[in-house]
Amino acid sequence: MAEPAPSNAAPPLKNSALIRRLFGLAWAYRLHCVRVLFLQLVLLTIGIAGLSFTGLGIDYIRSHVEGVSFDATVFGLVPPAAWPPLYVLAALACGVLLLALARAVLNFLYAVSINRLVQQKLVVDLRAEVYDKLQRLSFRFFDANNTGSIITRVTGDVQAVRMFVDQVLMQSVIMVISLTVYVAYMVHLHVGLTLACLATTPLLAWLSTWFSKKIEPEYRLNRTLFERMIQSFSESIQGIGVTKGFGREAEDRERFGRANRAVYEQQRGIFWKVSLFSPAVGALTRINMVVLLGYGGWLVIDGQLPLGTGLIVFAGLLEQFSGQVNSVATLVNSVQQSLIGARRVFEILDSPVEVQSAPDAVRCGRLRGAVCFERVSFAYTGITPVLRDIDLEVAPGQCVAILGPTGAGKSVLMSLIPRFFDPVSGRLLIDGLDARDLHLDDLRRNIGLVFQESFLFSNTVAANIAFGCPDATSAQIEKAAKIAAAHDFIMALPQGYDTVLGESGSGLSGGQRQRLAIARAVLLEPSILLLDDPTAAIDSETEHEIFEALDRAIAGRTTFIVAHRLSTLRRADFIIVMEEGRIVQRGTHAELMRQPGAYRRVAQLQLIDGAALHEEAEGRGLV
Numbered sequence: 001m002a003e004p005a006p007s008n009a010a011p012p013l014k015n016s017a018l019i020r021r022l023f024g025l026a027w028a029y030r031l032h033c034v035r036v037l038f039l040q041l042v043l044l045t046i047g048i049a050g051l052s053f054t055g056l057g058i059d060y061i062r063s064h065v066e067g068v069s070f071d072a073t074v075f076g077l078v079p080p081a082a083w084p085p086l087y088v089l090a091a092l093a094c095g096v097l098l099l100a101l102a103r104a105v106l107n108f109l110y111a112v113s114i115n116r117l118v119q120q121k122l123v124v125d126l127r128a129e130v131y132d133k134l135q136r137l138s139f140r141f142f143d144a145n146n147t148g149s150i151i152t153r154v155t156g157d158v159q160a161v162r163m164f165v166d167q168v169l170m171q172s173v174i175m176v177i178s179l180t181v182y183v184a185y186m187v188h189l190h191v192g193l194t195l196a197c198l199a200t201t202p203l204l205a206w207l208s209t210w211f212s213k214k215i216e217p218e219y220r221l222n223r224t225l226f227e228r229m230i231q232s233f234s235e236s237i238q239g240i241g242v243t244k245g246f247g248r249e250a251e252d253r254e255r256f257g258r259a260n261r262a263v264y265e266q267q268r269g270i271f272w273k274v275s276l277f278s279p280a281v282g283a284l285t286r287i288n289m290v291v292l293l294g295y296g297g298w299l300v301i302d303g304q305l306p307l308g309t310g311l312i313v314f315a316g317l318l319e320q321f322s323g324q325v326n327s328v329a330t331l332v333n334s335v336q337q338s339l340i341g342a343r344r345v346f347e348i349l350d351s352p353v354e355v356q357s358a359p360d361a362v363r364c365g366r367l368r369g370a371v372c373f374e375r376v377s378f379a380y381t382g383i384t385p386v387l388r389d390i391d392l393e394v395a396p397g398q399c400v401a402i403l404g405p406t407g408a409g410k411s412v413l414m415s416l417i418p419r420f421f422d423p424v425s426g427r428l429l430i431d432g433l434d435a436r437d438l439h440l441d442d443l444r445r446n447i448g449l450v451f452q453e454s455f456l457f458s459n460t461v462a463a464n465i466a467f468g469c470p471d472a473t474s475a476q477i478e479k480a481a482k483i484a485a486a487h488d489f490i491m492a493l494p495q496g497y498d499t500v501l502g503e504s505g506s507g508l509s510g511g512q513r514q515r516l517a518i519a520r521a522v523l524l525e526p527s528i529l530l531l532d533d534p535t536a537a538i539d540s541e542t543e544h545e546i547f548e549a550l551d552r553a554i555a556g557r558t559t560f561i562v563a564h565r566l567s568t569l570r571r572a573d574f575i576i577v578m579e580e581g582r583i584v585q586r587g588t589h590a591e592l593m594r595q596p597g598a599y600r601r602v603a604q605l606q607l608i609d610g611a612a613l614h615e616e617a618e619g620r621g622l623v
């Protein structure tokens, strides 16, 4: 199964380009990398020195036991002939002990350095970079990519990039250096024995490459399945109310269980393959030892190779060499995992930012709020337009209400004003300038938004109201809350404005959340106010209170309000009626009531309903 690349993302990188990119990333941390490599090099030298001193000790003991001549040296060091044997052995033992201690200290320093490089620098920087990019990406990207995929990329996949640096790149360099040193030292000891012992190495290299290719698609699929599991989990949490309301917990558990099992089963497959491959490589490297015992043993018996500084040191080197070769399997595993993760991180970093300020964008302070759509058309994807040839002129301070059936394009029309999307054709002018020529931050700072259901952050009430104006004073926050008719209920909360809201504003009613959203929009003192059916999710009594608040908020600002109730529509300076992405009617309430069409139909239905309700209320003596 192929892994879906995020829609609206950059084309997938080829492996070679990906590796170049990863090298580039590591280059930014080159000083840290050099420090880590230097420590490894010292560790390698100490390891070989320790081995050689051990060999020297064995040869020295053998010369005394068997009475054979002793002419071995290590790095040019010869035990002084005048020293008694016990002194020499004690000196050698102390040397080996000191080297072991130095090795322990350096291993600790190495662990600290590599951790500082990857966990404290690289991962933190990269996560911040991906997050920053996500903040700049357009709505189209978020429409096209599910939350699970985005979260996995910022968390797990960033770790995969780290894996490339510490477990692939650094390990490869360490491996190449160590293998070179081991082979050079083995050749120095005996060329023929080295060739014989390393004869199986090309086979191991081939096997590793073959395995790497074979396992790669499985890792890719694993990422996709994991992403689905996160998506399923995230949906379950977000939709917990619906699930419980419909009593579908068991089905939901089953759905998550399926996603969870799919990851587990697929991971188990990978585990088996990797677990079989590693010991197979291990067994092949053991053949080296068989050759060493046979051929190397004969060389010692024949007097061509000393026992300690020759065969024993050779065995130690070969052991280390095999250990490194064995870790090729782990390395191959890490390469595949890290390339897959890195590709997914770079897909986000390379995704085009569709909506952004032009380099020569006009900086502007407070806008007057004149909005003009000139033959604007828009399509989300493909060729099906959701807005067609929109011509609309709204003067500063005017309030325009938008009426239309569901899917008519009301929300998308408003979303073009803060440039959540840009028109596919035509122009949107703000104060006579193409919106694309205005600096995006300045434009958006002039626009206040209230959606059908407003999102609140898990922060204090005051911080939520001041979200767009973090420097606002308490007096300004309170004033905005009063305009939005939110002050009284806020004061009734346990800590008033300092009450910390639950996730997404849980703990507040729908109407309270909307009033905070209105306060948040009002605090900006925006020139343009966009109200997308702000009372859609609340009851009619709360709606009445909210409209009182809105009347105060709207005053003096260019306002677009999606509305269905006659009471709101009447308040507007003029109304547009939309159908299938077009404006089919426009005018004041009085004008539209004189024309046959959708507006009069909707209005008459509401008037009939209203009259019926009034009659009923009168009948019950309620009015």
Ligand SMILES: Nc1ncnc2c1ncn2[C@@H]1O[C@H](COP(=O)(O)OP(=O)(O)OP(=O)(O)O)[C@@H](O)[C@H]1O
Binding pocket: 143, 380, 381, 386, 404, 405, 406, 407, 408, 409, 410, 411, 412, 413
């Ligand atoms: N993210 C999206 N990707 C593709 N098409 C979309 C997307 N969002 C909305 N649409 C489509 O665009 C059209 C207009 O949607 P819009 O949300 O503007 O309708 P609306 O008039 O505000 O409806 P409602 O009153 O139900 O909110 C609809 O046909 C809808 O299916």
